[in-house]
Amino acid sequence: METLSENCVSVYKCLCDLGRLRILNLLRQGPLCGCHLQVALEEPQPKVSKQLAYMKRHGLLVSTRRTNWTIFRLAEGLNPLLEENLKCLQDLAFQDPVFQQDLARLAGINTDPADCCD
Amino acid sequence: METLSENCVSVYKCLCDLGRLRILNLLRQGPLCGCHLQVALEEPQPKVSKQLAYMKRHGLLVSTRRTNWTIFRLAEGLNPLLEENLKCLQDLAFQDPVFQQDLARLAGINTDPADCCD
DNA sequence: GTTGAATATTCTAATGCAAGAATATTTCGA
């Protein structure tokens, strides 16, 4: 069993990588499938997949399989520490172009009916 | 120059280790010299020294030399993200015995006039 | 069945810490 402080360290381990922060920033908006994430982030598929697996392993994300796609979402009942940092991420998203561009690309994908999950 | 998101990643890198969290929890109370930290944490000196150096390198701490002792304190003008997490650390300190014991040992040291910096 | 899309995994290097032991440096006091 994991103590509270061990769990906090787990959370921080997930947050200390820019790639994972970018994923969390997108998932704050709601669940997303892997391919949408991959396109919004403009990162290679194995890289995104491994970052998602890392955060699942640490309990931040859960995934559900819907036919051919895997839908990722933030886990329920998150550590309050993580909740707080996701709020901070919102402020960060307003100030850093990297996060803004991710959100912009994601918005573009969602409105395109030719996309995979739509 | 470091971008805002890079700076946040730096902060999270410092937070993702229990030893460093314990140090930050003690420094929340105010500046401390290395030997007080070492005794309160009950950790070997090189380990504490390296954790302090790590956080200095990432801009979270500053140190001043006073004769034979080095006084460590939280840096001025911290990233708001770090401020927020230091507040979270306060809540954590109420719930996790590790942090409580550190504070208890520190309180014991400070009231003892035989100690090094007093 | 075969193809193709979506996702996961494996492999190989390379990197960044981490701990522990030992040693070096600085400074004060005897």
Next chain:
DNA sequence: TCGAAATATTCTTGCATTAGAATATTCAAC
């Protein structure tokens, strides 16, 4: 000058993680 305390650094070893390339798996559609 010498010894002792406080601090920093070095060295070694090991572990966790990362990227990138390649491959494997799963499933729908044809």
